[in-house]
Amino acid sequence: MRSDVSDLYQEMILDHNKRPRNFQVLENPSHEAEGYNPLCGDRLTVFLNVEAERIAEIGFQGSGCAISRASASLMTDAVKGRSVGEARDLFDRFHKMVTTPPEYAVEDMGKLSVLAGVREFPVRVKCASLAWHTLKAALDRDGGTSTE
Amino acid sequence: MTPHAARGAAASRIDVGRVRADFPILRREVHGKPLVYLDNAATTQKPQPVLDAIAHYFTACNANVHRGVHLLSQLATDQYEGARDKVRAFFNARTVREIVFTRNSTEGINLVAHSFGGRVRAGDEVLISAMEHHSNIVPWQLLCERSGARLRVAPIDDRGDLLLDELDALIGPRTRIVAIAHMSNALGTINPVAEIVRMAHAKGAAVLLDGSQAAYHMPVDVRALDCDFYVATGHKLYGPTGIGVLYGKEALLEEMPPFLGGGDMIRSVTFERSTWNDLPHKFEAGTPHIAGAIGLGAAVDYITAIGLPDIQQHERELLDYATGVVAGVPGVRLIGTARNKASVLSFVLDDVHPHDIGTIVDREGVAIRTGHHCAQPVMERFGVPATARASLAMYNTREDIDALGRALHRVREVFA
Numbered sequence: 001m002r003s004d005v006s007d008l009y010q011e012m013i014l015d016h017n018k019r020p021r022n023f024q025v026l027e028n029p030s031h032e033a034e035g036y037n038p039l040c041g042d043r044l045t046v047f048l049n050v051e052a053e054r055i056a057e058i059g060f061q062g063s064g065c066a067i068s069r070a071s072a073s074l075m076t077d078a079v080k081g082r083s084v085g086e087a088r089d090l091f092d093r094f095h096k097m098v099t100t101p102p103e104y105a106v107e108d109m110g111k112l113s114v115l116a117g118v119r120e121f122p123v124r125v126k127c128a129s130l131a132w133h134t135l136k137a138a139l140d141r142d143g144g145t146s147t148e
Numbered sequence: 149m150t151p152h153a154a155r156g157a158a159a160s161r162i163d164v165g166r167v168r169a170d171f172p173i174l175r176r177e178v179h180g181k182p183l184v185y186l187d188n189a190a191t192t193q194k195p196q197p198v199l200d201a202i203a204h205y206f207t208a209c210n211a212n213v214h215r216g217v218h219l220l221s222q223l224a225t226d227q228y229e230g231a232r233d234k235v236r237a238f239f240n241a242r243t244v245r246e247i248v249f250t251r252n253s254t255e256g257i258n259l260v261a262h263s264f265g266g267r268v269r270a271g272d273e274v275l276i277s278a279m280e281h282h283s284n285i286v287p288w289q290l291l292c293e294r295s296g297a298r299l300r301v302a303p304i305d306d307r308g309d310l311l312l313d314e315l316d317a318l319i320g321p322r323t324r325i326v327a328i329a330h331m332s333n334a335l336g337t338i339n340p341v342a343e344i345v346r347m348a349h350a351k352g353a354a355v356l357l358d359g360s361q362a363a364y365h366m367p368v369d370v371r372a373l374d375c376d377f378y379v380a381t382g383h384k385l386y387g388p389t390g391i392g393v394l395y396g397k398e399a400l401l402e403e404m405p406p407f408l409g410g411g412d413m414i415r416s417v418t419f420e421r422s423t424w425n426d427l428p429h430k431f432e433a434g435t436p437h438i439a440g441a442i443g444l445g446a447a448v449d450y451i452t453a454i455g456l457p458d459i460q461q462h463e464r465e466l467l468d469y470a471t472g473v474v475a476g477v478p479g480v481r482l483i484g485t486a487r488n489k490a491s492v493l494s495f496v497l498d499d500v501h502p503h504d505i506g507t508i509v510d511r512e513g514v515a516i517r518t519g520h521h522c523a524q525p526v527m528e529r530f531g532v533p534a535t536a537r538a539s540l541a542m543y544n545t546r547e548d549i550d551a552l553g554r555a556l557h558r559v560r561e562v563f564a
Contacts, residue, residue: 004511005507005508005558005562006562008507009504009562009563014562014563039519040502040518040519040534041519041524041527041533041534042533043533064501065501065502065504066500066504066563121507123507124503124507127503
C-alpha cells in the first residue's frame with residue numbers, strides 16, 4: 001500500500017513545526033541534555049525543571065526538519081505536568097509506536113499518534129524520536145544523546 | 149511550458165533516448181512514479197555493458213589474477229590488466245605503471261597521505277581548500293597529527309569560487325602538498341586546477357587533485373594538468389562500487405614506500421626482509437576487486453564511446469535549464485553559483501528543512517540528496533545546516549528537470 005506525503009505531513013505536524021510549543025530556554029533547569037542526529041545535522045536541547053518527581057517545566061531549542069521539531073513540540077506538551085515515571089513510560093510507548101512495522105496496528109497515543117505516519121518513511125523515524133531520546137538522556141542526566 | 153524550455157532548444161549532441169535505453173534501472177518506478185534520478189553526485193547508474201562485463205567475468209573467467217598458469221587465471225589477468233590500460237587511456241596517463249587500482253577516491257587519498265606523506269615533517273604544511281569533501285580533509289588532518297605538520301585552508305567566496313590569490317599566497321616554502329577538488333560535490337564549482345598546479349610547482353609543492361566529481365563530467369588529461377596525483381572513483385564513472393583509481397607520476401610512485409603490505413605487492417619475501425613488486429603492483433596488496441576493475445574498464449569504454457565533450461555539452465545545457473527551473477521556484481536560494489560549474493544544483497527553500505524536501509520529492513519519484521554532502525565546512529561557510537542537491541548525468545533530460553520543478557512546487561503546497 002502506498003502512503004501519500006500528506007499522511008506524514010499532517011496538519012497538526014505542520015502546525016507544531018510552524019509554531020512550536022514550549023520553544024524556550026529554561027534558566028537553571030534541573031535537567032538538560034543535547035540531542036544530535038549526525039545523519040542530518042538535527043540538533044536540539046531539552047530543558048527540564050523536575051520538582052518532586054514531576055516535570056514542572058519543560059522547554060526545547062534547536063534546529064531540524066519539520067518532523068523532529070513537531071515531535072519535540074508535541075512531546076513537551078505531552079510530558080509537561082507528568083511524573084518522571086509517566087514520562088519514561090510515554091517514551092517507551094512512543095518508541096514502540098514509531099518502530100513497529102507499518103503493517104501492524106499500534107496503540108492510540110492521542111495527539112502523539114500523528115507521528116505514527118513516520119513508520120511509512122523509515123529514514124525519518126530517527127527525526128521523530130530524537131526529542132524523546134534527548135528527554136530520556138536529560139532524565140538519565142547523561143548529558144547528551146544521538147540517534148545514530 | 150516554462151520560459152526556459154524555449155531557450156537553448158538546440159538539439160543535444162548526444163542521443164539521450166538511446167543512452168537511457170542502455171540503463172535498465174531508469175525503466176523502473178519508485179512509489180508508483182517513473183524514477184527521476186538526480187542524485188548522480190552520490191553515485192551514477194550503470195549501463196548494460198558494465199553489467200554484462202561483470203556478469204561475463206563471473207560466469208566465464210572467474211579466477212585470481214597474476215597467479216595460476218591455468219587458462220582462467222590468464223583470462224582474468226588479461227581482463228584486469230586490460231581494464232588498467234583502458235583507465236590509463238581515459239586519463240591520458242603515460243603508462244599503466246602510473247595507474248593504481250584502489251577501492252575508491254578516499255583510499256587513493258589515504259594512500260598518498262601515508263606513503264608520500266612519510267616525507268612530511270613537523271613544521272611543514274599541507275594546503276587544502278574550503279570546499280573539500282571530508283575525504284580530502286580527514287586524511288590530511290591525520291597526516292598532520294602524525295607528523296606535526298600544519299593544515300592550511302584556502303578560502304572561497306560567496307559564489308563558491310576559490311580565492312586564487314589567497315590560495316597562491318598560502319603556498320609557502322614549507323608547503324609539501326596541495327590537495328584540491330577538481331570539482332566540488334556540494335557546490336558544483338570547477339576549480340582552475342591547471343593554474344593551481346603551476347602555482348604549487350613554482351614553489352616546489354606537489355599536487356593531488358580529487359577527481360571524484362570531475363572525471364565523469366569532463367575530459368581529464370593528467371599530463372596536460374601536470375598534477376602529481378589524481379584520484380577518481382569507479383561508481384561515479386558509471387562503474388561499480390569498490391573500485392577506484394589513483395594516478396601518480398611514475399618517478400614519485402617509484403620513490404614512495406608501499407601503503408599496505410601483503411600478497412601481490414611483493415617480489416620476494418623472507419623473514420629477514422621483503423622486496424617490492426614493480427609499479428603499479430607495489431601499491432595493490434592482496435587479491436584486488438577484479439570484477440570491479442573489469443566493470444570500470446567497460447564503463448570508461450562506454451563513456452568514451454558516447455564522448456565526454458558531448459556529455460559535457462549536454463549537461464551544460466541541462467544545468468542551465470535546471471538552474472532556471474529551480475531558481476524560479478519561489479523561496480529558493482541557490483548555494484554555489486560559481487562562474488565555472490557543472491552538474492550540481494545545491495539549494496535551500498525558505499525555512500523548509502532539506503530533509504523534508506527530500507522526502508516529499510521522493511514520493512514524486514524524484515531522487516535527490518539532502519544533507520551536508522560530506523562537506524560540513526562548506527555548509528558552515530554558507531550558514532546552512534544542510535542543502536537539497538540535484539545533480540545531473542548524461543542520461544538526464546528536461547523532463548527530469550520539469551519533474552523536479554513540479555515536485556518542488558508540491559513541497560511548497562505541503563508547507564504552504
